[in-house]
Amino acid sequence: MELKTTDKYKEYFKGKTYNITTFGCQMNEHDSERISYILEDLGYTWTDDRNDADFILFNTCLVRENAELKLYGQVSSLKKLKKANPEKIIAVSGCMMQTSVARQVIIDKHEEVDIIFGTKNINSLADLIFRYLETGERVVDISTDDVKDDFEKYNATNDFQAYVNIMRGCDNYCSYCIVPESRGREESRRPYSIIEEVEYLAGQGFKEFTLLGQNVNSYGNKTDFDFTFPQLLARVAKIDGVERLRFTSSHPKDLSDELIEVMRDNDNICNYFHLPMQSGSNAVLKKMNRHYTIEQYLDRANKLKEEIPGIALSTDIIVGFPTETEEDFKATIDACNAVGFDSAFTFKYSPRPKTVAAKMPTIDDEIVQDRFQRLLDELYPTFNEKNREYIGRTVKVLIEGESKNNPAIMTGRTDTFKLVHVPAPKDTIGQIVDVKITDNTSFTISGELVN
Numbered sequence: 289m290e291l292k293t294t295d296k297y298k299e300y301f302k303g304k305t306y307n308i309t310t311f312g313c314q315m316n317e318h319d320s321e322r323i324s325y326i327l328e329d330l331g332y333t334w335t336d337d338r339n340d341a342d343f344i345l346f347n348t349c350l351v352r353e354n355a356e357l358k359l360y361g362q363v364s365s366l367k368k369l370k371k372a373n374p375e376k377i378i379a380v381s382g383c384m385m386q387t388s389v390a391r392q393v394i395i396d397k398h399e400e401v402d403i404i405f406g407t408k409n410i411n412s413l414a415d416l417i418f419r420y421l422e423t424g425e426r427v428v429d430i431s432t433d434d435v436k437d438d439f440e441k442y443n444a445t446n447d448f449q450a451y452v453n454i455m456r457g458c459d460n461y462c463s464y465c466i467v468p469e470s471r472g473r474e475e476s477r478r479p480y481s482i483i484e485e486v487e488y489l490a491g492q493g494f495k496e497f498t499l500l501g502q503n504v505n506s507y508g509n510k511t512d513f514d515f516t517f518p519q520l521l522a523r524v525a526k527i528d529g530v531e532r533l534r535f536t537s538s539h540p541k542d543l544s545d546e547l548i549e550v551m552r553d554n555d556n557i558c559n560y561f562h563l564p565m566q567s568g569s570n571a572v573l574k575k576m577n578r579h580y581t582i583e584q585y586l587d588r589a590n591k592l593k594e595e596i597p598g599i600a601l602s603t604d605i606i607v608g609f610p611t612e613t614e615e616d617f618k619a620t621i622d623a624c625n626a627v628g629f630d631s632a633f634t635f636k637y638s639p640r641p642k643t644v645a646a647k648m649p650t651i652d653d654e655i656v657q658d659r660f661q662r663l664l665d666e667l668y669p670t671f672n673e674k675n676r677e678y679i680g681r682t683v684k685v686l687i688e689g690e691s692k693n694n695p696a697i698m699t700g701r702t703d704t705f706k707l708v709h710v711p712a713p714k715d716t717i718g719q720i721v722d723v724k725i726t727d728n729t730s731f732t733i734s735g736e737l738v739n
Contacts, residue, residue, distance in 0.1 A: 297421060301331025307341035311359060312349025314536060315500050316382060318451035319410060320347045323381070324443040326413045339369055341376070343417075348382035350390060350466050352638055359384065363398050370400040377420065379403035381410070386430060387469050389641045395428065406430040407456070407471055446688070448718040450494040454482050454520065458502035459509075460539060462566075463577045463644035464609065464637065467502055476507050479515045483523060490529030495720070496686055499524070499535040505542030518546040525554040531720065532686065532703060533557045537564065541579045543588045552595045558703040561592055564604035568623030569616035572609050577644070582623055589627045600630040600674070600704035607663055608637040608656030610648030617659045621666050630674045630704070631731075632667055636660050668730045675706065675728035682724045682738055683708075687716045702733075709734040 306327045310320040324334070327343065335341050346363060349355040359380070366378055378401050384390040386406035394401055403416050408431040420427045444450055457472040458465075486497055499521070501507060507517035525533050533556055540563055551557045563585075567573050570581050592599055605620065624632075636656050639646040685708045691697035698712040700721075709732055710723045722738035 297418065298331070300421070304332050304342040305335040305340065306332040306343040306345065307335055307338040308345045308347060309338065309362065310347045311355045312347075312351060312383065314451060314498065315453065315456075315502075316347055316349055317445075318453060318500060319382065319407065321443050321445065321451070322410050323347065323413060326410070328443060330414055330417070339366075343377045343379070345379040345381060348380060348384035348390075350383040350387060350640065352635065354638070356384060356390065360393070360398075363394070363401060367398075367400045377402050377417070379405070379416075381405045381407075381413075383407060383467075383471060386471065387466065387642070391428075391430070395426075402426055404428045404430075444494070446718065447492075448494055448686070449496045449498070449688070450486075450489045451498050451500055452482060452485055452489070453477065453501070454499045454504060454517075455501035455507050459506070460503060460579070461577060463575060464606065464640065466640040466643055469642055471502060474502070474506060474510065476509070476511050478511075478513060479520055479523065482520065483527070486524050486527050486530065490527055493529075495529070495718075496532035496534070497524070497530055499533070501535075501537070503537065503539040503542065504535050505538050505544070505547065516544075516546070518544065518550045521547070521557065522550045522554065525550075525557055530556055534560065534705075536562050538562065540564070540585050540588055545591070548591055548595050558705070559596055559599045560602070560703065560705040561599060562602045562604075563589065563592075565620075565623060565627075566604060566606050567609060567612070567616065568620035569612070570619075572612055572616050575611060575645075575648075576606075576609065582619065586623065586626055598704070600706065601627060602631040602633070602705070603627070603629050604633045604635070605663065606635050606637050607660045608651045610637070610645055610650055612637075612651060612659075617662075621663065624663070624666060624670070628670055628674070629667065630706075631671060634660065634663060634667070672728065672730040675730065675733050678706065678725040678733045679728060680725065682722050684720050685710065685723045686720050687712065687718065689717055690714065707732045710737055712737045 308320050308323060310316055332343055338344055346359055348359050370376060370378060380394055380401050385404050391404065394404060402420055405416055409429050412429060416427050416429055455474065455476040457474045458467045459474040461468055504517050507520060508515050524530060565585055566576055566578060568582050589601060683702045685700040685702055687698045687700040689699060691699050691709060696711055697709050698716055700708050702708060708723055723735045724738050725733050725735040727734045
């Protein structure tokens with residue numbers, strides 16, 4: 289009787305190592321955790337040394353041009369390695385491969401890549417590897433299947449923080465964004481599946497959970513079940529063992545009073561809200577197809593601050609969007625000052641293929657760079673001021689690991705997502721500890737462990 293493929297290659301994977309490079313958002317990071325589980329289930333073990341790995345994978349992002357160019361450069365750097373070691377397997381997955389233009393670049397110009405798959409093919413990875421081993425030919429597999437309700441097993445980065453996908457895709461079609469092209473249309477998992485997954489993970493000892501979606505506020509739309517995101521959030525918050533609960537990302541147009549009230553009324557839902565603004569100009573917001581005005585955005589931000597005192601707000605801002613005038617840019621500065629963000633992800637506009645904005649005339653690079661620097665000059669003092677307010681306070685911090693620069697210093701996050709540095713023993717990793725804040729920068733706060 290012929291052996292099954294899994295049995296046939298059982299010995300092959302012994303002693304084999306793998307390395308994953310992840311670009312992009314938290315959803316990509318979670319996808320990499322799922323990929324890691326599949327590879328280790330086959331028999332691979334992790335290595336930090338990419339060049340030494342037997343299986344090398346790049347999990348890609350297409351939201352910014354820089355991530356795309358970085359991917360091409362890193363893949364190209366492996367051409368000599370693959371030629372000298374043809375038995376190594378090089379794979380590329382993720383959002384870039386889900387789009388035809390970027391996928392074709394890899395197919396046409398990077399013969400060193402053996403396996404290509406998309407965001408919806410992760411569960412098929414073992415079969416793709418077997419196909420490659422059987423044929424020795426490049427395997428390209430891109431799926432458009434719907435989201436499955438069953439929760440997937442994965443190797444979490446640590447044993448106290450977990451990501452949980454509640455939906456995939458997006459229906460907003462912002463004029464600059466390629467996510468609907470790369471991740472597909474919006475699909476929500478059924479609530480029972482999400483709740484089951486969180487209950488399982490909480491039972492395994494995980495403490496902090498982040499619910500993931502391109503726009504979690506639209507969870508439950510286009511479904512045959514009557515369950516909104518505020519209802520889901522409230523239900524997950526009641527699960528035993530959920531000490532901290534976060535979510536990302538939110539679209540301002542869908543931010544309801546009900547969601548704000550659920551956050552206010554549940555102590556284990558973190559007092560942090562990432563609310564992408566993108567621009568402070570109504571003219572630009574309209575061209576971005578964002579479906580809200582800056583006045584509506586400010587109303588939502590103010591409602592959050594009124595109902596949840598001490599909440600930290602972060603945002604995304606794009607500088608140099610096509611047609612942005614100096615007046616439009618100044619409106620963005622004014623909006624930032626009106627909100628008083630604790631942190632922000634700032635980007636210079638980069639055109640993405642197959643988007644409406646890519647057809648618009650771009651702004652001179654020097655003008656964009658000047659505006660970008662002026663924006664940072666406005667934001668950083670605000671960040672510093674917000675962090676300075678923590679000095680003298682004792683806050684609870686989930687210790688996540690050692691500082692990269694000093695193993696005697698631990699780093700962690702407050703429930704407001706402030707990055708904290710504190711001298712502490714290594715056994716505090718994974719624990720929520722009290723820290724008295726004594727110092728700050730624009731990006732971190734630091735203090736002393738309180739017994």
